[in-house]
Amino acid sequence: METAQTADYALLTLLELERSDGQTVSQLAAALSLNRTVAQRIVTTLHRRAAVSRDLEGRYWLGPLLIALAERLPHELSIVSAPLVGELARRAQETVVVAARDGAEAVVVARENGSSSPLRVEYEVGFRQPINRGASSLAILAHLDEATARRHVAASDLPALAKIREQGYARSEGQLRAHMVGIAAPILAGELGVVGSIAIIVPSARATRLEGFLDDVVETAARIGRAYRQHDDAVDGMATAGTGR
Numbered sequence: 001m002e003t004a005q006t007a008d009y010a011l012l013t014l015l016e017l018e019r020s021d022g023q024t025v026s027q028l029a030a031a032l033s034l035n036r037t038v039a040q041r042i043v044t045t046l047h048r049r050a051a052v053s054r055d056l057e058g059r060y061w062l063g064p065l066l067i068a069l070a071e072r073l074p075h076e077l078s079i080v081s082a083p084l085v086g087e088l089a090r091r092a093q094e095t096v097v098v099a100a101r102d103g104a105e106a107v108v109v110a111r112e113n114g115s116s117s118p119l120r121v122e123y124e125v126g127f128r129q130p131i132n133r134g135a136s137s138l139a140i141l142a143h144l145d146e147a148t149a150r151r152h153v154a155a156s157d158l159p160a161l162a163k164i165r166e167q168g169y170a171r172s173e174g175q176l177r178a179h180m181v182g183i184a185a186p187i188l189a190g191e192l193g194v195v196g197s198i199a200i201i202v203p204s205a206r207a208t209r210l211e212g213f214l215d216d217v218v219e220t221a222a223r224i225g226r227a228y229r230q231h232d233d234a235v236d237g238m239a240t241a242g243t244g245r
């Protein structure tokens with residue numbers, strides 16, 4: 001078997017394991033239409049490199065190497081949104097952040113600072129905040145199902161989330177940092193639902209500027225949502241083509 005073909009089958013093996021609950025060599029060979037000896041050689045190599053793990057019953061699973069590599073990857077939403085975040089930051093000349101939900105928190109996955117003023121908001125990629133505080137978080141929370149929302153806010157706060165859904169954006173002041181104001185719009189990706197939010201955050205001294213960029217924030221969120229959906233469809237298409245399914 002040629003080196004390129006072997007590499008291709010190694011990747012197909014990982015894809016097969018990703019969608020299964022552990023597989024033996026025989027099962028992998030059957031799924032990939034491979035000779036069992038070839039399949040054994042592939043998983044042995046992957047196991048030696050920690051790309052797959054093997055349990056006591058001889059089943060193989062995705063291994064710790066893939067987890068380590070995944071931790072170094074930028075968030076998918078940051079890749080898709082990067083050019084649009086930069087565009088909005090330059091137009092607004094303020095700090096723009098994109099956040100994604102991670103359980104009970106929202107985490108900043110992309111950030112662009114368009115302000116040259118010494119008085120500006122600094123956010124770092126990786127910054128975490130509660131899912132029920134701050135415009136970025138509330139724009140996401142308002143578009144989750146009611147059962148999820150009830151786990152994070154009191155029943156008396158549900159009307160406020162409904163208002164955010166209706167108007168298409170969230171606004172907060174001083175909820176996370178004193179003297180900081182933000183407006184955020186949800187990033188909606190069709191049947192995928194809400195995948196994040198994009199916000200402009202400014203010092204309270206420049207809060208009056210925010211209203212002038214509200215339409216830009218909402219429109220940028222919509223553009224990112226469309227781009228994310230197209231990206232997701234393309235990735236799914238490549239994975240399906242790769243497995244011949």
